Amino acid sequence: MENNVSKSVVENILEVKNLRTYFYTDNGIVKAVDGVNFNLKKGETLGIVGETGSGKSITALTILGLITIPPGKIESGEIIFDGQDLLKLKINNLKHFRGNRISMIFQDPMTSLNPVFTIGNQLIESILTHQKISKKEAYQKALDLLDMVGISDKKRRMKSYPHEFSGGMRQRAMIAMAIANSPSILIADEPTTALDVTIQAQILELIDNLKNKTNSSVILITHDLGVIAKYASRVMVMYAGKPVEFASINDIFYNSIHPYTLGLIGSVSKLNEEKKERLKPIKGTPPSLIDLPKGCTFAPRCKYAIKICKESFPPSIEEESGHFAACFRAKEFLNKSLSRD
Amino acid sequence: MVEQENNLLEVKNLKKYFNLKTGFIINKSAGSVKAVDDISFFIKKGETFGLVGESGCGKSTVARLLLRLLKPNAGEIYYKGINILKIKQSRMFKYRREIQIIFQDPYASLSPRMTIGDIVSEPLEIHKVADKKSRINKIKKTLKVVGLNPEHINRYPHEFSGGQRQRVGIARALILQPELIICDEPVSALDVSVQAQILNLMLDLQKEFNLTYLFIAHDLSVVKYVSNRIGVMYLGKIVEVAPSEELYSKPLHPYTMGLLSAIPIPDPELERKRQRIILPGDVPSPINPPSGCRFHPRCPNAQEICSKQEPELKNYSKDDNEHLAACFFAGKPI
Ligand SMILES: Nc1ncnc2c1ncn2[C@@H]1O[C@H](COP(=O)(O)OP(=O)(O)OP(=O)(O)O)[C@@H](O)[C@H]1O
Ligand SMILES: Nc1ncnc2c1ncn2[C@@H]1O[C@H](COP(=O)(O)OP(=O)(O)OP(=O)(O)O)[C@@H](O)[C@H]1O
Ligand SMILES: [Mg+2]
Ligand SMILES: [Mg+2]
Numbered sequence: 001m002e003n004n005v006s007k008s009v010v011e012n013i014l015e016v017k018n019l020r021t022y023f024y025t026d027n028g029i030v031k032a033v034d035g036v037n038f039n040l041k042k043g044e045t046l047g048i049v050g051e052t053g054s055g056k057s058i059t060a061l062t063i064l065g066l067i068t069i070p071p072g073k074i075e076s077g078e079i080i081f082d083g084q085d086l087l088k089l090k091i092n093n094l095k096h097f098r099g100n101r102i103s104m105i106f107q108d109p110m111t112s113l114n115p116v117f118t119i120g121n122q123l124i125e126s127i128l129t130h131q132k133i134s135k136k137e138a139y140q141k142a143l144d145l146l147d148m149v150g151i152s153d154k155k156r157r158m159k160s161y162p163h164e165f166s167g168g169m170r171q172r173a174m175i176a177m178a179i180a181n182s183p184s185i186l187i188a189d190e191p192t193t194a195l196d197v198t199i200q201a202q203i204l205e206l207i208d209n210l211k212n213k214t215n216s217s218v219i220l221i222t223h224d225l226g227v228i229a230k231y232a233s234r235v236m237v238m239y240a241g242k243p244v245e246f247a248s249i250n251d252i253f254y255n256s257i258h259p260y261t262l263g264l265i266g267s268v269s270k271l272n273e274e275k276k277e278r279l280k281p282i283k284g285t286p287p288s289l290i291d292l293p294k295g296c297t298f299a300p301r302c303k304y305a306i307k308i309c310k311e312s313f314p315p316s317i318e319e320e321s322g323h324f325a326a327c328f329r330a331k332e333f334l335n336k337s338l339s340r341d
Numbered sequence: 342m343v344e345q346e347n348n349l350l351e352v353k354n355l356k357k358y359f360n361l362k363t364g365f366i367i368n369k370s371a372g373s374v375k376a377v378d379d380i381s382f383f384i385k386k387g388e389t390f391g392l393v394g395e396s397g398c399g400k401s402t403v404a405r406l407l408l409r410l411l412k413p414n415a416g417e418i419y420y421k422g423i424n425i426l427k428i429k430q431s432r433m434f435k436y437r438r439e440i441q442i443i444f445q446d447p448y449a450s451l452s453p454r455m456t457i458g459d460i461v462s463e464p465l466e467i468h469k470v471a472d473k474k475s476r477i478n479k480i481k482k483t484l485k486v487v488g489l490n491p492e493h494i495n496r497y498p499h500e501f502s503g504g505q506r507q508r509v510g511i512a513r514a515l516i517l518q519p520e521l522i523i524c525d526e527p528v529s530a531l532d533v534s535v536q537a538q539i540l541n542l543m544l545d546l547q548k549e550f551n552l553t554y555l556f557i558a559h560d561l562s563v564v565k566y567v568s569n570r571i572g573v574m575y576l577g578k579i580v581e582v583a584p585s586e587e588l589y590s591k592p593l594h595p596y597t598m599g600l601l602s603a604i605p606i607p608d609p610e611l612e613r614k615r616q617r618i619i620l621p622g623d624v625p626s627p628i629n630p631p632s633g634c635r636f637h638p639r640c641p642n643a644q645e646i647c648s649k650q651e652p653e654l655k656n657y658s659k660d661d662n663e664h665l666a667a668c669f670f671a672g673k674p675i
Binding site: 051052166168169196197198199200201202205223224225226227228229230231249250253254263264265266267268269270271272274276278279280281282283285286 | 395396502503504505532533534535536537538540541544559561562563565566586589599600601602603604605606607608609610611612617619620621623624
């Protein structure tokens, strides 16, 4: 992705190269992640957007080594973290990274909270697994963590079980678990989709503040373009398992050169818009990942599609500095010979 | 409130309390969930009235009360000037025909064993409208109207995508040529690109058939896009009602202000400049709602009076367009 190798070594905390994760099912091969490339810089929030089934979660789970094999299989790729390819590590060594240096916040907090243990127990357990400190110190650390995630009445809360918490508090508790061992990368997969709007805002602010405080990096997965606009500095847009555009936040919103991204942006209403402009939806629906169309997977829905689009998949090209797109017509958008309407 | 004749629907002081059964956590005396607690609003013919609010604030309960799937504890529901809580069975049948609903979940709301044709024609059957042959024509015509292929009449729901299934739900609601359609989170389960298709379809149909919508959703951007006027609910109460534009540009209730501020706008430059206020705390339980104004524990503007007295919904508009808010300090910035 980055041509300048020496530079990328300095500032990239994570590099994902040509990642492919397939599922072998009775109905055929599901190409859930099919050639994902990106790098993550220290201290940034990288957004991943795309509609349901586009491969966002599988990308995250592959990075964390959480794909069940079989039916899953990592077909190809490298995940370079701290100079090592995580895909080449033995399970035992991987444990050191997962949930420790790279950790995850899920949409459903109960995927990482255990209903039969108190929040305190789970926090202390997680700290002691990765840090050589005394139980007493771990207890103090757990209290500090609850403080950091904004849970008041901490001593009592340590003794509570997850079900005694509200949805927002559970999410906070899970975030406390996720940051317990000061990870360098926090992957947040739709961290607030199940929460109320005002609570969503609290949790997203919390994640952002923690990131700034600890100078860690965040991969923020969401289908909400507003959340992306607010928190991400760069964005990868995925469609049917493939990254179709990758750029800075401003280029994605104001200078997109991929019809799918343009379509997504045209599909959402903006709260601040005064005159009611009619939404411009993308026609049709995303394809089945088993039965992908020949050529560009977006071509059947694309109003700009030309002959070549139906014949081969366009390679991802850096059309301008830091701005990648997989579209045969990207150059025309860029030099404005094709209007984005 | 406002002159009666333009109002297709008018709701007055509607209440629905759910009694809590004796359980292991709550004992009998613990009382009830005040799901809808004394709310009033009207919907004018041909307009879209949006109802927003966070999970559990009572939106779906309002929908179920209007459809008479639930019996209210108190209140009146006037449809074309007639209190439908007091009418005879025979008139009720007519009312049921004129009011239809579109549900949130296109997966759960369509029976998997029925064909698309059967699903869409079921209301015709129930209301004994049209004979078999003209029914088929009607179904095909309606499928076409909602953008489905009329030839797919014998297919089953699982053969369709989420957006297509929602179109089936819309066709079903449309086939009896209703006056009012209650839409309870009609696009929440759909992907954004498909949401936009359905929203546009709903707006087109409204124009074509002069429909009136009650549009319920938790997504304020979507509600604002489709609605003429919006009511904001918090814990079983309506706290503010205003024309859509005005609700956004001049919110009067601090909860509305917080809600608007919490929603990030898909425009990064604007987001960078925008001052955000993050409301603290959790949404309280409707079982024992806070005293006085229910919003006071989370309200940055709360004073002593707010915990003691319940503010009334008052009109703050200087022109004909009502702008109601229930706050002692309405309009004060948070
Ligand atoms: N175990 C599995 N077996 C077969 N297919 C799978 C499996 N897990 C995921 N998939 C498929 O992989 C594709 C990508 O899934 P993924 O969960 O990454 O989507 P997503 O982009 O996160 O979507 P959403 O927005 O709905 O969370 C989907 O089509 C999904 O059905
Ligand atoms: N049959 C019932 N018995 C007891 N409580 C109920 C019942 N139906 C709803 N409630 C309660 O009434 C309150 C309002 O519920 P309602 O479904 O109307 O909320 P809503 O605004 O539609 O929420 P959502 O956005 O989650 O759909 C909630 O606290 C709910 O738990
Ligand atoms: Mg996912
Ligand atoms: Mg509801």
